[in-house]
Amino acid sequence: MADVAARADTPPRPTHIVLRRRPAEGPESEADRDLGVIMLALEERNEACKNIEVVLQIDRTNIALISQLPAEIICEIFQCLKATLEAYGSLTAWTTVTHVCRQWREIALDCPALWATLTDAIPPRWLEAMLIRSKTAPLSITFNHNPVTKPTPAVSVLAEALCETDRLREVSVSGGGLSKLLLPLKNPTPLLESVLIRVTPPSRIPQETSPLPEGFIQRVSPRLTHVDLYGWSPSFDSPVFSSLTRLRIDVGPDINYYFNTTPKGLVPEGDIFRAISRMPGLVELSLALPSPVIKQSPSRARIEPIRLAHLKALSIKTTCESCAQRGID
Known part of the structure; x- marks a missing residue:
């Protein structure tokens, strides 16, 4: 018991907090380089997928029945739509339809009468x-x-x-x-x-x-x-x-x-x-x-039946x- 009392009377030892400086970043590690290569490859693959999607969309458009119409017919349709919308005061609203696909835009641009x-x-x-x-x-x-x-x-x-x-x-x-x-x-x-x-x-x-x-x-x-x-x-x-x-x-x-x-x-x-x-x-x-109030021509003669x-x-x-x-x- 005396020993326990003696330890209780002993003041506590101070707590020491050791701060360690973070080591400076060194050269890029091999793992980081590998990650960068992977990210670049993913971006390239994503871009390639987008290009493929565009090509597929063009192919789907080309095989649609309306895409098989001659350009002259599509241009006439644009003319009819333009006249209809202009009658209601919408002078440029008809151009919205030309944004449906690349083919329609090219047809519209190649039709000067529009x-x-x-x-x-x-x-x-x-x-x-x-x-x-x-x-x-x-x-x-x-x-x-x-x-x-x-x-x-x-x-x-x-x-x-x-x-x-x-x-x-x-x-x-x-x-x-x-x-x-x-x-x-x-x-x-x-x-x-x-x-x-x-x-x-x-x-x-x-x-x-x-x-x-x-x-x-x-x-x-x-x-x-x-x-x-x-x-x-x-x-x-x-x-x-x-x-x-x-x-x-x-x-x-x-x-x-x-x-x-x-x-x-x-x-x-x-x-x-x-x-x-x-x-x-x-x-x-x-x-x-x-x-x-307008004076007639001096040489005015009788006008024959028209x-x-x-x-x-x-x-x-x-x-x-x-x-x-x-x-x-």
């Missing part, structure tokens, strides 16, 4: 790409030009496209300050089939002198069949108008209200009727004439006063 319809409602980056992809396909261009404000990037792209007169098929332009913008249309337009020009009243556009350039559509346009003009009527001396099947001219009867005065450059209706008599192929004719054997639609709009003055039955 990219040849350009409007200012399409983003500028799209317009630039579409203009390139359209290659030499005939162009259909639609936009509104506001001369008071700076042209939008989209309008700038379309104005450049308008200079390619040898490719123009359809042109639809509205707004003001069109004289300079439509200057290219004085040049030959061998593919031009349809023109729609809607001139903004000069009262809304300062310093507007001539809505359209002198000699507008007076050159070679052998295919021109549709002309729609609102707020302006050109000179019909050019033989290019003799091939028209549709003519729409709207210069009234409310045109004087919008213009505050009779717009300069309006052709007297007597001259318009005589020009119509030289358009035997007309199928549709629509005229909205202004109130009788015979239009192919005419199916006729509309003449004017005021009662104008009808009485002109003697329209």
